[in-house]
Amino acid sequence: MTQGLFGPIETNGLALDPIGRRDHLTFRGNVAVGRHGWLRLTPSYSLALVRELLEKSGSNEFVLEPFSGTGTTPLACAAMGIRCHAVEINPFLVWLANLKLTRFDEGTGAAVQAAASRIAKDAHVPRAAAWKPDLHQIEKWWNLPTLHALATLCEGIKQLRPEPAPGVVDLLRIAFCRVMIQTANVSFGHQSMSFRKGGETAENGLVRESPAHCTGRVAKAFLAAASEVADSLLVDPPRAEAQVFYGDSRDLTAILPERGYTAAITSPPYPNRMSYIRELRPYMYWLGFLSDGRAAGELDWKTIGGTWGCATSMLGAWTPNGCGEIPFPHFNRIIHDIGKGHVLLGRYVHKYFQDIKIHLASLRTVLAPGARCHYIVGNSKFYDTLLPVEGIYAALFEDAGFMNVRVEPIRKRTSKKELYEFVVHARMRSIPTLRTNSRPAAV
Ligand SMILES: C[S@@+](CC[C@H](N)C(=O)[O-])C[C@H]1O[C@@H](n2cnc3c(N)ncnc32)[C@H](O)[C@@H]1O
Structure with a gap:
């Protein structure tokens, strides 16, 4: 047993069960905390977790959150006096998070x-x-x-x-x-x-x-x-500048006004076919961010891992776009096995990791040398095939030129035995390496 960032953990793979559900490390723990609790949306991750990751931040920390969702990371940063820029592809979530980050007048x-x-x-x-x-x-x-x-x-x-x-x-x-x-x-x-x-x-x-x-x-x-x-509004109001930018995290240079982020903290969408649009629809329709089902599907197609409405049929016509192989042993075999259960699912997983590969290439271009990355990810299971999401992320980080890549299990996700959440830690090299494949491929 070793001491992880979030408590004692077993590190020898199969013996992860003592970790348990740890519900305080999910969005459920945010519900009572000021603006974090405004709307109970499942895209959000744990505030406690973000605060832990920010504990050692110095005054020069400048955080990037590339998949902002409900804005947990930028709001935690702002309340702790840490500058943060975030990116989100869903306009409703951009609006919501920027509202949370507003410094309102007293009255x-x-x-x-x-x-x-x-x-x-x-x-x-x-x-x-x-x-x-x-x-x-x-x-x-x-x-x-x-x-x-x-x-x-x-x-x-x-x-x-x-x-x-x-x-x-x-x-x-x-x-x-x-x-x-x-x-x-x-x-x-x-x-x-x-x-x-x-x-x-x-x-x-x-x-x-x-x-x-x-x-x-x-x-x-x-x-x-x-x-x-x-x-x-009186609880933990923002003390530092934090802002969410609308855009696609596969092309960060096109969206962000600055470079040199010293940390990237996020939970990207998981490859588990959960569509955020599904749950966000009532909010988005009532507030005028969506007006028909086609638009909902088209927005979900733009997201990484989206499968709502016409996003599924668009996946049917998708082929790998030549941004290179996914550098994980037996990745093609895993895709093949998942595809045997349902051909679209194999393609879904393949596209998901291709998108993450493009995102990580883009991430390198905006981080400061030595910047730390913490990605909270969950593994998935399709039919009988376990998808080692955390391992594939670790391999993608290494392939993109990051160092000190390390996987830390943090909690059990469901009652199902094999489903866990992990933090994938990585660090940007202090001296940039010359890489031939560092340009993000076209999305
Ligand atoms: C797991 S959620 C993030 C949760 C967030 N950490 C929070 O606490 O609310 C993933 C988010 O990524 C967004 N997303 C998906 N694809 C994206 C892309 N290509 N660029 C930017 N954001 C994207 C989704 O809309 C979703 O809100």
Whole structure:
């Protein structure tokens, strides 16, 4: 048994079970922490973990988070007074994270609560049907009275007069999102969201109640959410400059305004077919970031590891783009074995690692000499084939010219025996090496 960064670990491969689930090392541990807890989204990883990784940061640390998601890394950095730039391909997540990183004026919380009170009061005024998003089978998500009440609140935020102080409308949108998901007929018992079966309650909008009663209940929940959002502004506010840039982490030079990052801390998407778009859809439709299913699939196709909607059919036409082999022993055999179960799955895994290879080539171009990298990744299993994601990452880091590459197991992911999360640590060389393949291939 040795001492890992996140507690005692077994290092001899098969004996990893003592690690256990360690749920505080997932997004569940973030829920009570100020702005981190605004929306409970599964892309996010553990704040405790990021804080540990930042503990030894000096005053010159400049962090890069290439897969920002809900902004856990930049927000942790900003609260600790560490500069951070982040990159994210989903525009809703860029908006959300940059809002979390905003340094609001002192009176903003009170202005949010005052505006929420006006909107909640107006929600009782009878009006013609307000706009609802074109979300597929929206009636599965909310019953009609709940939908009407949500649409009225949404309209109330849009129509707010007089114009509130900067940031207030965006913060009200967060309060709205909290209520919208709280009243939806979904549960978050597993890694990702699922529709609830049975169990009629007022909260999930399935119980029969009068429209007026429903409006009152939803408006009250909105007021409570606005008050929680207002309170959260006082917890660990950002102290250093941190910003999320919209773009593709396979081409970091095109997005980032600076170079010379001293650390890269992230959890990239995992090759486990989990689509972030699936869970983010209700937020993205209500807030106007998505308007139809085709756009959702197209956005997921742009992400690494996306499989939602038309992304799956696009994968059918994908072929390796010649950025070179994946330098891991038996990689082609693994792909072949996964492909025997389903040909698209083999291709999915192949494309995933090709994309990561392109990303790491791009990462080298923006890091400072000697910069440290910490990538939190999870392994996967397809049919009977275990995909050693952490080992393939380690091999890709080495191939891209990084040194001191090391894999550290941190927690068990599910009750399934073989699924774990790891940190892959690596360091940029202090003296840049001349490499012939250092140019990122075309995406
Ligand atoms: C595991 S999540 C990141 C979680 C994040 N550390 C947090 O705590 O919220 C991976 C993120 O990578 C984003 N992503 C996928 N492909 C990308 C790409 N090519 N460029 C930038 N971001 C991408 C996804 O949209 C998703 O939000």
